[in-house]
Amino acid sequence: MRDVALRAGVSVGTVSNVLNRPEVVSPPTRERVLAAIDALGFVRNESARHLRAGSSRTVGLVVLDIANPFFTDVARGVEDVLNEQGLALILCNADDRPEKEAAYLAVLAEQRVQGVIITPTAQLSPHLDAIRQRGVPVVLLDRRAPGPDQCSVAVDDVVGGQLAAEHLLERGHERIAFIGGPSGLPQVQERHAGVERAVRRRFGSDEPLTVFSPETLTVLGGREAGAQIVGMSESRRPTAAVCANDLIALGLLQEMVRHGVRVPDDFAIVGYDDIDFAGAAAVPLTSVRKPRQELGRRAAELLIEEANAHATHLHQQLVYEPTLVVRESSMVRRSAAARRGSA
Numbered sequence: 001m002r003d004v005a006l007r008a009g010v011s012v013g014t015v016s017n018v019l020n021r022p023e024v025v026s027p028p029t030r031e032r033v034l035a036a037i038d039a040l041g042f043v044r045n046e047s048a049r050h051l052r053a054g055s056s057r058t059v060g061l062v063v064l065d066i067a068n069p070f071f072t073d074v075a076r077g078v079e080d081v082l083n084e085q086g087l088a089l090i091l092c093n094a095d096d097r098p099e100k101e102a103a104y105l106a107v108l109a110e111q112r113v114q115g116v117i118i119t120p121t122a123q124l125s126p127h128l129d130a131i132r133q134r135g136v137p138v139v140l141l142d143r144r145a146p147g148p149d150q151c152s153v154a155v156d157d158v159v160g161g162q163l164a165a166e167h168l169l170e171r172g173h174e175r176i177a178f179i180g181g182p183s184g185l186p187q188v189q190e191r192h193a194g195v196e197r198a199v200r201r202r203f204g205s206d207e208p209l210t211v212f213s214p215e216t217l218t219v220l221g222g223r224e225a226g227a228q229i230v231g232m233s234e235s236r237r238p239t240a241a242v243c244a245n246d247l248i249a250l251g252l253l254q255e256m257v258r259h260g261v262r263v264p265d266d267f268a269i270v271g272y273d274d275i276d277f278a279g280a281a282a283v284p285l286t287s288v289r290k291p292r293q294e295l296g297r298r299a300a301e302l303l304i305e306e307a308n309a310h311a312t313h314l315h316q317q318l319v320y321e322p323t324l325v326v327r328e329s330s331m332v333r334r335s336a337a338a339r340r341g342s343a
Contacts, residue, residue, distance in 0.1 A: 161194025222251020
């Protein structure tokens with residue numbers, strides 16, 4: 001900075017203002033300093049600035065599984081808002097592993113990020129409370145906050161599961177599967193609860209509902225569940241499935257096609273999240289749509305609001321309503337004759 005100041009004929013303080021508060025420097029002086037910076041190839045020591053300021057110009061985003069396009073779309077929404085504010089994004093993939101999530105949270109704390117946006121693993125990490133106690137805002141994304149003293153952005157997944165199941169019931173399906181099973185993730189538990197509610201309302205019990213619990217919420221997990229369904233006796237086999245996400249639905253579709261099961265004529269599929277690949281599948285998937293980029297945008301906006309007005313910030317817990325996007329994978333209506341034939 002001294003070299004830049006000497007070349008531009010200004011004080012070191014003026015160089016600092018150009019870098020940090022350019023609006024207080026007259027345009028001719030600012031241009032002279034910027035020209036000196038370009039000529040000398042000066043790059044500020046951001047680490048030293050972090051130490052002086054107590055925080056960086058970065059925000060951490062911790063997601064469950066970056067292989068799921070849902071989270072890349074969410075990240076795009078976060079990034080759009082941060083770019084508008086001159087902030088940078090540090091993207092961390094927890095792989096749905098608490099120990100990996102904890103390691104990333106420790107790194108983000110060391111980097112003195114301005115805030116953390118996170119889709120947590122099943123149990124909320126104590127590291128999140130530790131970060132908040134240091135005055136760093138934390139916003140939960142695609143997860144409801146446990147109390148009113150924290151911001152969160154989520155979707156009503158009970159309603160989403162219910163929409164998916166009611167759609168299949170209206171098309172004459174009397175044996176439905178939920179693929180996702182009793183997961184520790186509250187989002188999956190809520191989707192399961194919504195499906196169960198719809199089945200109970202129609203039949204008075206959840207007996208017509210079969211739950212499959214693949215090891216992972218991925219394409220491979222969908223194939224695993226598909227193989228189990230195909231292996232069932234025809235009298236017990238579900239004729240339709242609600243999947244906990246679109247990756248499972250895509251894997252299920254692949255397995256059904258591999259075994260010669262026609263979708264939707266013999267078996268209907270509804271996914272969840274409505275990622276771009278859902279509509280582009282060989283048989284376009286019906287899916288429960290969540291406002292992916294909007295979730296990211298609102299989470300980032302809430303984080304910035306809290307970071308800029310920590311003492312006066314009013315925490316918000318936003319919950320969006322999902323919608324059902326109907327495509328070919330569930331379009332066929334089962335006739336009474338078809339239902340009797342599979343009974």
